[in-house]
Amino acid sequence: MMRIAWLGKKSPFCGNVSYGMATTAALRDRGHEIHFIHFDTPATQIGRLLKAGPGDEQELAGEDQPDVALPYLVKSQMYTIPSPRANRELRESLERIQPDVVHASLTLSPLDFGLPELCQQLRVPLVATFHPPFDASLRNITAGGQQLTYQLYAPSLARYNKVIVFSDLQAEVLNRLGVPEDRLAVIPNGVDPRHWHPGSSELQQRFDGRRVFLYMGRLATEKNVEALLRAWKLVQPEGCVLVVVGDGPLRNTLETSYNSDNIIWWGYEADQQRRSALLQAAEVFLLPSLVEGLSLALLEAMASGCACIATDAGADGEVLAGGAGIVISTQGVTTQLRTLLPVLRDQRLLTAELGRQARRRVMERYTLSANIDSIERLYRELNSPLPLVA
The missing domain is CATH 3.40.50.2000 (Glycogen Phosphorylase B;)
Structure with missing residues (x-):
């Protein structure tokens, strides 16, 4: 040793x-x-x-x-x-x-x-x-x-x-x-797949039966969260809720500008068990970053069986390539998500299969x-x- x-x-x-x-x-x-x-x-x-x-x-x-x-x-x-x-x-x-x-x-x-x-x-x-x-x-x-x-x-x-x-x-x-x-x-x-894994979530009742789309990370310029919020506002996917987990310098501005019944501003979550429960409650994980390294939040979401959509910034596109998720460009994120959100809303078999493939990719390469x-x-x-x- x-x-x-x-x-x-x-x-x-x-x-x-x-x-x-x-x-x-x-x-x-x-x-x-x-x-x-x-x-x-x-x-x-x-x-x-x-x-x-x-x-x-x-x-x-x-x-x-x-x-x-x-x-x-x-x-x-x-x-x-x-x-x-x-x-x-x-x-x-x-x-x-x-x-x-x-x-x-x-x-x-x-x-x-x-x-x-x-x-x-x-x-x-x-x-x-x-x-x-x-x-x-x-x-x-x-x-x-x-x-x-x-x-x-x-x-x-x-x-x-x-x-x-x-x-x-x-x-x-x-x-x-x-x-x-x-x-x-x-x-x-x-990531540890024994902790980050699919399962029923104690938090599901918090979302009134709505399907959960989740962002988890800093609320800062490089994370490009406003592009996601603009797309969500344009589509307004019926029966779905966007949960924004995290804090950062843009939180107050974004929360004021995008205050809606189908957006929940969760704030920073320090409790790892509750972060895991949030991912288990989520059907879709969205990461619209302009720059990245290799996002731990993305790997945690993949291990939890979420259907993952991320930009090709940093290594995130490499992680999802070949069917483990949907990779979009850092350019025109709002336009791409405006097209994808209705598909993800309507095609539950697609999101379920993407979640299975994401979990499999983690088990193969990212434990x-x-x-x-x-x-x-x-x-x-x-x-x-x-x-x-x-």
């Missing part, structure tokens, strides 16, 4: 947090010693524990493990600015822990760029998981902004021993930007156990004597 220093996020909630918590919990279950290094303060951790409510147990699981809280100036879902003391405290923590491997689930922080040199000095192998969403075709302004993030990070990523990405397409983008092919490891996200198997193999390869990275 290995001693792993994991650098990542525990708050605020985002895909990076979900990835880090699920992966480290699974590695602990396999007997590895995990030291979680994240940006927080002791007072904040105490407050989180005191305020934890029902359903927060899994997110807070492992808080009693040997963690390190690094000081920060600014922390958001998108990026983190560390305090001037953070570099020194990180070095001292790694010298004390003496890990077999450092795994950085990159938080879009200036600290990310100094990690290769620090780990070379400490002679410990360094792995990154690179999360930022992308659209390789640069079809919109948001995609162009994300491409700049990839260009900014590429020179530093080339100095990591291994960089985990979620798809072949993402690897090709980084390779074109100068990250050597042998430094890249394609390990898709995975958490397969993800952890691949990560463990990578750790073992790197734990042999290594030459310093030039």
